[in-house]
Amino acid sequence: MAWWAHLYADSKALSSGVNFVHLAGILVAGGFAIVTDRASLLLSPESGTDILRELERGRGVHAWVLGGLAVVAASGVLQLFSDLHTYLTSVLFWAKMGLIALLLVNGWVRMRAERGLEAGGTADWKRFRLTSVVSLVLWFTVLLAGVFLTTIS
């Protein structure tokens, strides 16, 4: 992949374009996730809102978050190959990857909690709320790790 590293280093337009795609994916995936997490934290069994309708609306959001994350991952890999050695030997890079893995696991736990709520299980409320808080914290932590990653390249 030396040719890609050279191309990337020599073309400011290319590196800016890839960077833009990375940030656009974050905007879409993170934007949908944050709005949904906020709405989820405002929901409660006592709130009187139609929980099932809210969950149905939330279902459509998963595709946007996962689609956005796929774009982020693809553009992230292009950036990774622009300076493979630097990133692969960076603790910060692996910390960021670990946090992204946690974000995905959290999303999976959340979807299971949603299915539980749809089936009428009130025990899933705690997990549903907790995963909203964890999602908010992780999105901002990954963002922070991403911004600081630029200091090592």
Ligand code: HEM
């Ligand atoms: C598999 C997924 C990902 C990979 C492989 C990846 C990889 C990278 C790489 C290699 C850079 C380049 C840093 C530099 O310019 O020196 C970067 C930048 C960045 N990443 Fe990621 N990333 C991923 C996902 C994410 C996610 C999910 C977020 C946010 C929540 C994120 C936020 C950022 C930010 C803010 C930057 C700095 C952009 C800039 O201002 O230049 N990344 N990423």
